[in-house]
Amino acid sequence: MRFVISVIFFLVFFSCGDAYDPLDPTGNITIKWDVMSWTPDGYVAVVTMNNFQMYRHIMSPGWTLGWTWAKKEVLWSMVGAQTTEQGDCSKFKGNIPHCCKKNPTVVDLLPGVPYNQQFQNCCKGGVLASWGQDPASSVSAFQVSVGLAGTSNKTVKLPKNFTLLGPGPGYTCGPAKIVPPTNFLTTDRRRKTQALMTWNVTCTYSQFLARKHPSCCVSFSSFYNDTITSCPSCACGCENKNKCVKSDSKLLSVVGVNTPRKDNAPLLQCTHHMCPIRVHWHVKQNYKEYWRVKVAITNFNYRMNYTLWTLVVQHPNLNNVTQVFSFDYKPLVPYGSINDTGMFYGMKFYNDLLMEAGPFGNVQSEVLLQKDQNTFSFKQGWAFPRKVYFNGDECMLPSPDTYPFLPNSARRNIFGFSTVIYSMILVLIGFW
Numbered sequence: 001m002r003f004v005i006s007v008i009f010f011l012v013f014f015s016c017g018d019a020y021d022p023l024d025p026t027g028n029i030t031i032k033w034d035v036m037s038w039t040p041d042g043y044v045a046v047v048t049m050n051n052f053q054m055y056r057h058i059m060s061p062g063w064t065l066g067w068t069w070a071k072k073e074v075l076w077s078m079v080g081a082q083t084t085e086q087g088d089c090s091k092f093k094g095n096i097p098h099c100c101k102k103n104p105t106v107v108d109l110l111p112g113v114p115y116n117q118q119f120q121n122c123c124k125g126g127v128l129a130s131w132g133q134d135p136a137s138s139v140s141a142f143q144v145s146v147g148l149a150g151t152s153n154k155t156v157k158l159p160k161n162f163t164l165l166g167p168g169p170g171y172t173c174g175p176a177k178i179v180p181p182t183n184f185l186t187t188d189r190r191r192k193t194q195a196l197m198t199w200n201v202t203c204t205y206s207q208f209l210a211r212k213h214p215s216c217c218v219s220f221s222s223f224y225n226d227t228i229t230s231c232p233s234c235a236c237g238c239e240n241k242n243k244c245v246k247s248d249s250k251l252l253s254v255v256g257v258n259t260p261r262k263d264n265a266p267l268l269q270c271t272h273h274m275c276p277i278r279v280h281w282h283v284k285q286n287y288k289e290y291w292r293v294k295v296a297i298t299n300f301n302y303r304m305n306y307t308l309w310t311l312v313v314q315h316p317n318l319n320n321v322t323q324v325f326s327f328d329y330k331p332l333v334p335y336g337s338i339n340d341t342g343m344f345y346g347m348k349f350y351n352d353l354l355m356e357a358g359p360f361g362n363v364q365s366e367v368l369l370q371k372d373q374n375t376f377s378f379k380q381g382w383a384f385p386r387k388v389y390f391n392g393d394e395c396m397l398p399s400p401d402t403y404p405f406l407p408n409s410a411r412r413n414i415f416g417f418s419t420v421i422y423s424m425i426l427v428l429i430g431f432w
């Protein structure tokens with residue numbers, strides 16, 4: 001039995017290798033170019049980036065978008081974003097383009113830039129909220145004026161090889177595709193205009209491209225057993241074990257120790273799991289018709305504040321969440337009928353910021369769930385989540401045979417038959 005389970009998990013692991021997230025099967029970031037006008041030597045386009053991922057946002061220092069021009073195009077100017085390098089514009093006299101590189105690299109502007117450099121939905125330092133958490137903040141846009149390009153929808157050549165860092169690796173972008181032109185409503189909503197030409201690029205995320213190890217782990221405890229099942233050892237890789245700092249180290253009082261690095265290199269507290277994030281799920285109380293769970297997220301990175309954090313949990317009883325005490329909660333129903341996944345996130349201005357490691361580096365909440373008498377059980381690890389994601393990355397769970405178990409309950413087959421069926425469904429969907 002255990003062998004079968006291992007094989008299934010192995011298959012699930014590899015079927016997920018191709019940017020497929022079973023809990024958000026249509027999640028993607030779409031980059032849309034709307035050509036708004038033709039110019040003597042090219043066009044002006046509005047580039048809009050929409051994050052359609054339910055629970056994966058782009059954190060500070062934000063996105064970086066790149067592409068390769070199909071011909072000898074140049075960027076005369078940009079509003080609401082900028083390229084990181086100008087490149088060689090030596091053959092231009094008089095008007096010097098904003099960027100002459102064959103493969104420009106674009107970043108967002110920071111909040112507070114002068115009004116004449118702003119564009120609607122720009123200038124957020126490249127931060128994009130997830131669709132599930134805040135659709136209004138899940139969009140970023142800027143305007144480009146392209147020269148030495150085609151000047152009609154027959155002669156324009158679409159840019160190629162789009163790349164997206166969000167802010168690290170993990171995204172893969174498909175080719176640009178011509179789509180029906182976008183319609184725009186005037187502000188009084190009485191007139192409709194349309195883009196002269198529109199193309200879309202879709203980028204999807206794969207955790208396996210992003211990093212070698214998970215970036216979070218899960219630990220468990222329960223009221224019915226004193227055992228605390230801690231995170232697996234080296235869950236997030238132990239290569240940097242010699243660079244971690246002990247929580248009582250004098251180093252931590254040095255000024256500037258918390259300052260984030262340009263490359264975002266973490267400074268981790270020494271733990272046996274070496275994860276920047278730990279999620280703890282405690283089965284706290286049992287009532288006649290309800291049960292109560294306490295969820296705590298702890299930050300072990302001294303150099304990172306997590307803004308707009310999200311926690312996704314898959315558990316069969318999430319179809320009956322009665323109350324979530326100090327997080328916001330939203331059910332995610334990726335397959336329409338299976339309501340077993342939900343997203344927790346911080347309440348605005350209360351705990352939407354998960355502070356750097358230390359005394360304030362944690363957020364917690366309690367969840368009250370109504371029992372479905374047919375399926376509810378404390379046996380065989382049923383009360384623990386099947387999958388946990390922090391900020392869109394899947395966290396490593398303890399091995400099923402270490403879950404706290406009910407005194408006198410059989411130890412074998414803790415993961416249960418339904419999980420096997422579930423895994424098979426995922427494998428089938430993954431291959432399909």
Ligand SMILES: *[C@@H]1O[C@H](CO)[C@@H](O)[C@H](O)[C@H]1NC(C)=O
Nearest residue numbers: 026027028029030052053202
């Ligand atoms: C991208 O996401 C949107 C919204 O979920 C979805 O409608 C669309 O089909 C997705 N596109 C692709 C190519 O998966």
Ligand SMILES: *[C@@H]1O[C@H](CO)[C@@H](O)[C@H](O)[C@H]1NC(C)=O
Nearest residue numbers: 030031032048050179180200
């Ligand atoms: C193109 O992208 C926009 C979002 O920017 C989306 O609303 C639209 O449905 C996409 N079109 C196609 C055909 O995928």
Ligand SMILES: *[C@@H]1O[C@H](CO)[C@@H](O)[C@H](O)[C@H]1NC(C)=O
Nearest residue numbers: 152153154178181196197198
């Ligand atoms: C280009 O424009 C013509 C009309 O000006 C239109 O009929 C055609 O569908 C457009 N082609 C594309 C690819 O947008």
Ligand SMILES: *[C@@H]1O[C@H](CO)[C@@H](O)[C@H](O)[C@H]1NC(C)=O
Nearest residue numbers: 067068069070103160161162
């Ligand atoms: C785009 O990328 C592909 C594969 O990475 C490469 O073969 C091709 O030369 C690139 N095209 C351009 C125009 O850079």
Ligand SMILES: *[C@@H]1O[C@H](CO)[C@@H](O)[C@H](O)[C@H]1NC(C)=O
Nearest residue numbers: 258259260302303304305356
């Ligand atoms: C986290 O936020 C607090 C309060 O805003 C700030 O004092 C601290 O320097 C920040 N830490 C990091 C690592 O950015």
Ligand SMILES: *[C@@H]1O[C@H](CO)[C@@H](O)[C@H](O)[C@H]1NC(C)=O
Nearest residue numbers: 318319320321331333336339
């Ligand atoms: C999913 O469960 C939540 C309660 O956790 C409920 O509010 C929501 O209506 C359910 N959605 C569907 C589609 O069943």
Ligand SMILES: *[C@@H]1O[C@H](CO)[C@@H](O)[C@H](O)[C@H]1NC(C)=O
Nearest residue numbers: 319320339370371372373374
């Ligand atoms: C919640 O549980 C109750 C009791 O088992 C059940 O009647 C109800 O249908 C459940 N709600 C959902 C959304 O499944």
Ligand SMILES: *[C@@H]1O[C@H](CO)[C@@H](O)[C@H](O)[C@H]1NC(C)=O
Nearest residue numbers: 225227402403404405406407
């Ligand atoms: C609590 O669970 C652990 C396994 O996770 C088990 O070894 C231990 O015997 C359990 N305690 C009791 C009192 O059953």
